[in-house]
Structures are given as C-alpha cells and as structure tokens.
Amino acid sequence: MSRHLVIAAGGTGGHMFPAQALAETMLARGWRVSLSTDARGARYAGGFPKEVAREVVASATPARGGAVAKVAVPFRVGGGIAATVSRMMRDRPDAVVGFGGYPSIPALTAATLLRLPRMIHEQNGVLGRVNKVFARRVDAVACGTWPTRLPDGVEGVDVGNPVRQAVLDMAGAGYVPPGEVALHVLVIGGSQGARILSDVVPPALAALPHGMKVRLRVSQQARQEDVERVTSFYRDQGIQAEVHTFFEDVPERMARAQVVIARAGASTIADLTVIGRPAILIPYAAAAEDHQTANARGLEQAGGAEVMPEAGFAAGALATRLGALLSDPGRASAMARASLAYGKPDAAERLAELVDNLSRNQKEGRA
DSSP, rough: OOOOOEEEEOOSHHHHHHHHHHHHHHHHTOOOEEEEHHHHHTTTTSSSSSTTTEOOOOOOTTTTHHHHHHHHHHHHHHHHHHHHHHHHHHHHSEEEESSGGGGGGHHHHHHHHTTTEEEEEEEEOOOOHHHHHHTTTTTEEEESSSOOOOTOOOOOEEOOOOOOOHHHHTOOOOOSSSSOOEEEEEEOOOOOHHHHHHHHHHHHHHHHHHHHHEEEEEEEOOOGGGHHHHHHHHHHHHOOEEEEEOOOOHHHHHHOEEEEOOOOHHHHHHHHHHHOOOOOOOOTTGGGHHHHHHHHHHHHHHSSSEEEOGOOOOHHHHHHHHHHHHHHHHHHHHHHHHHHOOOTTTHHHHHHHHHHHHHHHHHHHHH
C-alpha cells in the first residue's frame, strides 16, 4: 500500500505554493497525499493535483475579527485538532509536513499527540508564528531561505523553496537582455502590500526616456480598487500595459521579462531564481519581524537583485535605477546569471528526500 503524506498549510499562496510543489513531487514518488487546510486555505488549493485529497479543518487566527471571534479561536482550533486526531487514527499518515499558517496547527498538533513522523518547512528567513511554536516539537526543520533565524538548539536543513511545475517548466529560460526591442517589465506585489507598487511604479516607468518608454510592455498585479486608475495612467502615458489582480501565467510572463519589480516574498524569490531574472525588490515593511528583508538579502548579495526599502521607494529613485539597468544589457545579463545561480530548482526533491528519510527512519526504529 502507498505511503501516506499529510501536508498542512494555509493562509496565503506563500504557504500553499511550496506545499503544492511537494504534493506534486510526492505523488510522482508513489505516495498518497492529503492536504489539511481551512476554508480560506482551500481557496488557494486550485492548482493542487486532483489526486490530492482535501481535508478542510476548523482553524482560526487571533489576528482577525472582533472580540467575539478572538474568544472563539481556541474552541475552533480545539475542534479542528480533535477532528484531525480522529481522522489520523483511522488513516495513519507515514509523515506530516507543516508549511506554516494557522490552518497547519490541527494537523501538526495531532501528529505530535500521536507521535507521528513530522516536520515543518519555513519559507522565509525568519520563522513564522506557527512554525516557531512547533520548531522544537518536530523531527526536522527544513529551510527555504538560508540562513534562517532559528531558536537556540534547533538545527535547520537548507533545502530551498519548492516551486510549482509551471515554474520548473520555465527553469533557466534563455534571457533576452534589454536592447532595441520590446522591454517587458513584470510587477508583482504578493497577496498583501501591493498598493505602494501601484502608486510608485507607473510614474517611474513614465519618467523613463521616451525611446525606452515607447518599447515598454508592462504586466502589473494590482489590488482590485487600484486596477482602473493604474490602467488609465498607463493608457494616458501611451504605455502598453496589462493590469490585473492576479496572473495565471506568472512563470511565462517572468520568463519574458527583462526586469521584475516585486515584493520579497519567499515564493517570489524562489520563482525568480529558478527562472533566472534580474529584480528590483521592495520588502514589505509591515511583514512580521521584517522577514522580507531577510528573504531579499541573499539574492542581493549574490548580485541577482537590487533592494529598495519602502522608506526610499519613490518614483524618481526607481526611475533612475530602472533607466540604468535597462540601458546596460551586460549588467542585466550578469544579474540574470547571478539570479539563476542562486536558485534551487531541485528544492522539491530535496524536501521530498527529507520526508522519505523521516518516514523510513521511523519504520526502522519500530522494527
């Protein structure tokens, strides 16, 4: 009978995308895979293979809702834990992997109570709240960003951040340096904090020299309330642009891009470095423990990205950086090569090997 993996994740695409990549890899290795998440996390699970069973559990976060909702949090989480313990006793997993977010609490707690092989994967350079709680209670801590700040006495394994098959399909796609042809610019802001990109990027692009500006082909992600004004601005400036809340084909657009302007989410950096594209990164200042700055540091030091803190992120400053980069094909190409060299396209396989070993060691320990 196939070994059974439970993947616990939720909250945002930042947790769900690497979880999806591991699911795809484990299915290819002959495992049976289940996803344990809450109703919100399930909305990000559309890209998971159909073979992955969805287990929607009760969970909650104290970060949202009013006083009544906050009082109900422990009861909802407790109910989710009880239901998950019952489910795991009926269908005992060979391993449980948590990717962070409050929806991962029930499965990781149940695995701890039942003494099942368990591990966590942290995408960012700083442990998230839930992963910080479980770091001392699991058998292994896999790290997507290296180095990751860990509690004293906890050792991490550098595996990288797994990327989806759609990104792997574009891995190492040939880079076309900026020249006299169309200049493709991809602007992505993550699930939070994209407003500043809508405020700053359009006027920065409009301030580029005319000969460069007329060759721009912009793909920009924006919040729903910003789509119309950003679209209108580009149209008035004569800049060809597509502005949407979400792009289904980000890997393809990234592969076409001469430069990417983005937040420094862990999944974004993983995609950038597997495909190999120069980037200007603007870490989200409100991110917990400033983890996006920690995410960006390694790629900046490797030469694949420039980092602009929010405090200095203004249209004039961005226009200066973009103009310098897009007028220097040699430098842009060097950044693309540095980005690609920094990437870990085999991260999903590295993580899968950890899961295999965890399960195997547990079985041998019982023998």
